[in-house]
Amino acid sequence: MRDIRFENVTKSYNDEVIIENFNLTIPSGCFFALLGPSGCGKTTLLRLIAGFEKVDSGNIYLGDQNITNVPINRRKQINTVFQNYALFPHLNVFNNVAYSLKIKGLSKDAIEEKVKRVLKAAHLEKQIYKNIEQLSGGQQQRVALARAIVNDPEVLLLDEPLAALDQKLRDKLLVELVDLQYQLKTTFVYVTHDQSEALTVADSMAIMNYDGEIEQLDSPRQIYEYPQSSFVANFVGSTNIFEGEIEKAGENWVFNTEWGKFGVIVDPNKSFVENKKKLLMSLRPEKIWITKRTETEMDNVLKGEVISLIYSGLSTVYNVRIAENKMIQVFEQNDEKLAKENIEYDDKVNLYWQNNNAVILER
Amino acid sequence: MFGKIKNIFLPSMVFFIYAFLYLPILIMAIFSFNKASIGFKWIGFTTEWYQKLFYSDEIWYVFKNSLIVALSAVFLSVTIGVALVWGLYRKNTKLLSLFYSNIMIPEIVSSVSLLSLFILFSIPLGLNALVIGHTLLGLGFVIPILNVRFQELNYNLIEASLDLGANIWTTFFKVVLPFLVPAIVSASLLVFIVSLDDFLIAFFCSDSTSQTLSLYIYSTIRAGVSPLVNALSTLMLVGSSVLVLLFIYISLKFIPENND
């Protein structure tokens, strides 16, 4: 298994620069997610790896092999699962999956054995000789997957493969994909705009912004808990952002905002933190405790009024106004059937959180 | 290798085929301005043939005939065609599909059978017979075009109209008909052109007084090349182009429209 490496790649489309001097290494054998808003260039990256697009400048490597100018069909170790599956309508399931094997020139028996094995693993034994239009969306997706992996590729590219499916099916297939990757040890490059999908599947993920740059490259947990910019903090999950000034108070740090002074823990690795510097603080909604009572054990507090609440069975999201110009979002899991307290519209509440739950951001 | 074929061979082949399609007509058009009545020799630029055309009584007579037949055929086929599709709307599609086969029948068969009918029932040949035949032709185009447009009609609009108190006929004239206008216009253009273009029905079903443009050109060709026909053909070429542009303009303008 080899790494995929982008080296100073630039790509434009219709005079619009999508990515410029782009560098990225996707380690072999991992489930890699490329996350970003629509139009950020993540699909372009995928298509560059597959060979559907050519770079304007720069190089793409598979291990030591420079594949920049290798045509699509010669990039045999790289296969794609398309968003709309792109199954050949005039061929049945068997022939779709067998397509690449026939081209390779395998014997009829070898082809049959491989195809049947892969279709069995995809729970499609009963559909082997059916026509494509007779299959459901979920089944078609599995055929597309089977067709791509029957080749034992080194790299599997997935372009939002679950986008056309309903939520429950999506959740189920997502887990199956993770298991599959774990078994095959193939490098999966998974492109999506759905952050919860990315968080679920990825060993390692890259967040791209609108300019085609990577905001952060990290594991899902690191990205979620330690975002490096407000873009990442807002794109993955949701958060409350405070503008203010960081100040050293003896051994500790304090974040000054117009709505109060809050204690924060600063990661010593963050070199941009200097005394009296204007920075941002990110506080995720689920890290805040909302209550009408008064507590003394918590580090920080803000007082406010409940403006709206959205009950969705599993959880409740509160929008609390703490000042004329500031709303805070709080997320609370309904972990008890009979809640200890009922928080309603217009209630006066206290928002508590601990120092280590906030993250200082540079931008 | 295929890539190279695609990039060089393909465009050049396409170019040659387009040239094949257009060269004869363009040459004919160019030479309609030639002083010489025949041959390759370019003697000089002239519009005398067009002038002769303009002053030719015969040409105007023939043109008038073609126009009368075409306009009548358009009027008739569109009227009864719209009536048919509306009458069968959401009721009976089998009768409707009866008309789709009109295009499948070779025109020679329909024209000679029409001739047989006229002879048998002693119906006089001539312009009326032509109108009958062209209307039949026209129906084969009008009905599919209108049917497609009807399928695009949002039935909720009709229900809304009825709900607000209008009867089915008011609904037709106030709601359905306006929606049909682009299809009616494009179908009319199409039938108009088909009628002007028709030869076979005119050949079998006309008499000495009802010669059409097509018949005129036909008889002239039998006698040989004529510069008048060059000029006439060029004019018809220009006329057709204008009509196509109209047709495309209307189709493009109304296709993405929803149910306003």
Place this chain on the structure above:
Amino acid sequence: MNNFKKLFYEDGAFFISIPALLWQLLFLILPISIMFIASFLIYKSGTFTKFTFEHYKSVFDLPHFYVIFRSVILAFFNSTLCLIFAYPVAYYLSIRTTRYKNLSLFFLTLPFWINFLVHIYSWFFILDYAGLLNSLLIKLGIIKTPVHFINTVGSIMLVMLHGYLPFMILPLYTVLEKLDKKLIEASLDLGATRTYTFFRIVLPLSYTGASAGFFLVFVLSFGEFLIPALLGGGKTLFVGTLISEYFLMLGSLPQGAAFTFVSALILILSLLFCRLLLKYFFRGR
């Protein structure tokens, strides 16, 4: 019967569709039926008498049959040539994505709308004994005396190709344009060459358009009257021209009718045969 009653009494809208139905009945269905009946009768001294199979029998005599056979061959060759030349054009246009696409489409459909006789006349102008091509060739010194281009099978085929090419390009284009380009990408991604992709993916999926165009051109070419009449010089007879000869006189009407129906039957049989051929060629591998 219940359905019919329902149609009749429900909001009278059905009544207005009667004129068109009547038209179709009177002027298409009735005439053809009459012709069919007439094909079994003999015309003698002003009236139709006597039921007979004689006309049908004589159709199978050699002279007639040869005409039908010749028309089938002509139609087949014309359709095949049209298909071969139309395919590159349709394919090329379908993969274009520039703004010139609409312009190309316009020029593609324009020949449809130009009077067929104008098309024929333009070729006449070029190919005539005293026409353009001959004058040009003589001037260039390639030949000394004019050549009779007209009145040959060659000129007939040439003008037929010219006339029917647009009929083949359009349905092909429609089908190729709708082809999901991702299918081609998928095929390449799975290791196929562009050639393999063309023969295994593009060609089979264009079958519907190709067969629609092929049948259309075949039917039209088979019954073609104008081109053989004007460019064939009356020597070579085809189904279209022969039928017209029959119907110009009342006496030969029944014979002509019989001939028409037999030709139609053979046309249908030929179409079925061509369907098998096309299916094998496009999707059979």
